[in-house]
Amino acid sequence: MARPNQSEQRRDELCPVIAKAFAELGYRRATTAALAKRCGLRENQLYRLWPSKKAMFLASIEYLYEMTAAKWRALLASDDGRSPAERILAWEGEHRGESGLHRITFAGLSETDDPDIRSALQNMYRKFHTFIIGQVNEHRADAKPDTQPGVELTAWAIIGLGMMTNITHELDLLTHDTQGQMVHDVGLHLLDG
Numbered sequence: 001m002a003r004p005n006q007s008e009q010r011r012d013e014l015c016p017v018i019a020k021a022f023a024e025l026g027y028r029r030a031t032t033a034a035l036a037k038r039c040g041l042r043e044n045q046l047y048r049l050w051p052s053k054k055a056m057f058l059a060s061i062e063y064l065y066e067m068t069a070a071k072w073r074a075l076l077a078s079d080d081g082r083s084p085a086e087r088i089l090a091w092e093g094e095h096r097g098e099s100g101l102h103r104i105t106f107a108g109l110s111e112t113d114d115p116d117i118r119s120a121l122q123n124m125y126r127k128f129h130t131f132i133i134g135q136v137n138e139h140r141a142d143a144k145p146d147t148q149p150g151v152e153l154t155a156w157a158i159i160g161l162g163m164m165t166n167i168t169h170e171l172d173l174l175t176h177d178t179q180g181q182m183v184h185d186v187g188l189h190l191l192d193g
Helices: 006-030 032-039 041-047 053-077 084-095 102-110 117-138 151-170 176-192
Strands: none
Touching: 006 032, 006 041, 006 053, 006 102, 032 041, 041 084, 053 084, 053 102, 053 117, 084 117, 084 176, 102 117, 102 151, 117 151, 151 176
């Protein structure tokens, strides 16, 4: 009797390691030898799981979204009197940059001439956008719509706020507390209009 294919499970186990490597090394500096070493595998074993380094990077982009969305969903399950959008802003302000995985997007942005990487980043940001739209809509459920900017633009502005905070984090332009305050204050302003 043949053994069941456990490649998908193994990819799921190794994707956090691969993503962390890309976040630390970038796309171009992350060699398959370095990726394999971090996974405790030989290169040929890694290639049995993913056909190429680019496939590993694309999986890392998807992992970044899934990991972030899972954290946000957990926040939505709690209730502390604030709207879900406010809870997410508070969490992001406090934990901005902790995992370092946001660097995957920076590495990907330098590779947007590759249509697959470009598409993966577009899809990731569209999924973040859709997720945030839902939270903005819930936050604004009782508000007068004519006094606030559109929900779609607000969601893009919140994504931009997150990217800007990542930049200030990477370049040490603001202290951690000031970054958190920026996410909170500007984020609430965007939510409330």
